Amino acid sequence: MMHTIAQLWEKQCSRTIVNYAKNIVIYIADDSKVICSILDANLRENGFTTIVFNTLEELEIKIKVTKPDILLIDFYFQHTTSLELIKKYAETIPIICMSTTENANDLNRIFINQIVDFIPKPVNNDILRLKIYNFIRRIENLRDFETIQVFIDSLLYTIEIRDVYTRGHSERVSNIAEHIAQHLKLDKQKIEIIRQGALLHDIGKIGVRDSVLLKTGGLTAPEFSEIKNHSVYGYNICLNLKTFQPYLGIIRSHHEKLDGSGYPDGLKRNDLPIEVQIVSVADVFDALTSKRVYRDALSFDTAFDILYEEYKKGFWDIEIINALKEINEREKI
Numbered sequence: 001m002m003h004t005i006a007q008l009w010e011k012q013c014s015r016t017i018v019n020y021a022k023n024i025v026i027y028i029a030d031d032s033k034v035i036c037s038i039l040d041a042n043l044r045e046n047g048f049t050t051i052v053f054n055t056l057e058e059l060e061i062k063i064k065v066t067k068p069d070i071l072l073i074d075f076y077f078q079h080t081t082s083l084e085l086i087k088k089y090a091e092t093i094p095i096i097c098m099s100t101t102e103n104a105n106d107l108n109r110i111f112i113n114q115i116v117d118f119i120p121k122p123v124n125n126d127i128l129r130l131k132i133y134n135f136i137r138r139i140e141n142l143r144d145f146e147t148i149q150v151f152i153d154s155l156l157y158t159i160e161i162r163d164v165y166t167r168g169h170s171e172r173v174s175n176i177a178e179h180i181a182q183h184l185k186l187d188k189q190k191i192e193i194i195r196q197g198a199l200l201h202d203i204g205k206i207g208v209r210d211s212v213l214l215k216t217g218g219l220t221a222p223e224f225s226e227i228k229n230h231s232v233y234g235y236n237i238c239l240n241l242k243t244f245q246p247y248l249g250i251i252r253s254h255h256e257k258l259d260g261s262g263y264p265d266g267l268k269r270n271d272l273p274i275e276v277q278i279v280s281v282a283d284v285f286d287a288l289t290s291k292r293v294y295r296d297a298l299s300f301d302t303a304f305d306i307l308y309e310e311y312k313k314g315f316w317d318i319e320i321i322n323a324l325k326e327i328n329e330r331e332k333i
Contacts, residue, residue, distance in 0.1 A: 023069075024048050024049065024069045024070065024132075024136060025048075025049045025050075025051070025068045025069050025070075026043055026048050026049070026050050026051075026068055026069065026070045026071075026072055026132070027050075027051050027052075027053060027059065027062070027063070027068040027070075027071050027072065027073075028040055028043070028050055028051070028052045028053065028072050028073075029052075029053045029054075029056070029059045029071065029072070029073040029074060029082070030054070030073070030074040030098070031054055031055065031074065031077045031078050032054075032074075033054060035074075035121075035123075036052045036053075036054065037052075039072065039123065039128075040052050042125045042128075043132075046129060048132075051068070055077070056077055056080070056082060056085055059073075059085070060085060063089060063093070067089075067092065067093055068093060069094070069135075070093075070094050070095075070096065070132060070135050071089070071093050071094070071095045071096070072095075072096045072098065072128075073085075073086065073095060073096070073097060073098065074097075074098045074099065074121075075097050075098065075099035076099060076100075082097075094117075094135045094138070095117070096117045096118070096119055096128070096131055096132070096135075097117070097118050097119070098118075098119055098120075098121050098123060099118070099120065099121060100120065100121040117131050117134075117135075119131060152196075152199055152200060155200075155203055155206065156170050156171075156199065156203075158206060159202060159203065159205050159206050162210060162213060162214065169202065169286060169287075169290065170198065170199050170200075170201065170202055171199065172286045172290075173198045173199075173201065173279065173282045173283050173286050174194075174195050174196075174198035174199045174282075176198075176282035176285060176286060176324070177194045177195065177198040177278050177279045177282035178191060178194060178195045178198070179324075179327050180278050180281070180282060180320060180323050180324055180327065181194045181195075181275075181278055183323045183326065183327055184274075184278075184319070184320075184323055186274065190274070190275055193246045193247065193250070193275050194250070194275050194278055194279060196246075196247055197246070197247035197249075197250030197251065197275060197279060198250065198279045198282060198283075200234065200238065200244070200247050200250070200251055201231075201234070201250055201251055201254045201279055201283060202230065202234070203234040203237060203238065203251060204229070204230035204231055204232065204233030204234025204235070204236075204237060204251070205230045205233075205234075206233070206237070207229075207230065207233035207234075207237075208226055208227060208229075208230050208233070209226065212226050212227060213227070214293075216293050216294065228255070228263050228264065229264070231251065231252050231253070231254060231255055231263070231264055232252065232264050234251040234252070235248055235251050235252035238251060249273055249275065249276050250275055250276050250279050252264065252265075253265070253267060253272060253276045253280075254276060254279050254280050254283055255280070255283075256272055256276065256280065257280075257314070257315040257316070258272065258277070258314055258315060258316065258317065259313065259314030259315060261314075261315070262315075269317075277316070277317050277320055278320055280316070281307065281316050281317075281320045281321060281324060282324070284307065284310075284316075285303055285307065285324060288302070288303040288306060288307075289303050300328060304321070304324075304325055304328075307321050307324075308321065
């Protein structure tokens with residue numbers, strides 16, 4: 001059986017809404033009991049949990065106790081509008097505003113005060129359902145992000161609790177790298193990739209044996225190879241996690257050098273994005289200025305001397321080192 005694109009889209013939207021609807025609470029606010037009843041029946045039929053309010057006072061009392069996932073609210077109430085309540089909660093609650101108005105001034109008042117969406121009356125149930133679906137996608141993305149953050153934090157804790165000398169390293173590298181990226185005026189998307197990628201850069205150390213990771217003496221050649229493999233371990237851990245795709249380059253390549261002498265792939269400058277180069281320098285700087293089991297922390301001046309010497313060898317980009325030095329002279333990081 002052939003389907004039109006519209007039918008396939010509606011089928012997909014319906015399936016997604018059914019999957020998520022049971023977790024979504026919608027407050028319906030309208031001074032017309034008839035309209036509330038119709039909207040309530042329609043949304044409940046699609047699996048949503050709803051609570052109906054016929055006055056703004058009742059609605060606000062409830063919001064102060066428990067906020068909904070979505071607020072569906074009429075603009076005009078008897079002798080007043082819902083504008084003040086909308087302005088108060090628009091930044092913390094996804095709102096769909098209903099109205100019969102065609103008055104340009106009223107519409108401007110609605111949209112200029114951060115109303116997330118608008119639907120004219122009489123409400124078309126199919127359009128309302130799709131607008132709610134768009135909100136659900138945003139809500140689920142936020143929930144996924146929170147879950148990912150917990151996952152990242154748990155992995156970092158698992159790694160760093162094993163080695164007191166590297167505890168806090170990933171957070172410090174992330175902070176340093178983010179400052180460098182901001183100083184170089186990279187766009188917000190790249191800065192966020194750098195920040196998150198730096199947090200994850202050593203995630204592969206979870207695959208390195210304690211006897212190697214925590215060894216106080218010199219490493220044998222096989223042991224050093226195992227340590228070096230942590231970037232590949234991390235890459236493989238995150239390879240099939242869709243949300244981690246933007247960070248894979250940083251995870252795998254943060255030990256590469258511009259002259260091709262790094263590992264694991266011997267990449268050179270043209271194959272190393274700026275995100276990777278920044279995290280690499282931040283990683284080395286924090287390692288040099290932090291206490292290790294085999295040496296005390298080096299001073300910042302000594303660390304910069306080493307970085308400039310390694311620049312002369314072709315390891316790092318001078319602009320990144322200079323940016324870090326300028327940041328450090330302005331504010332210790």
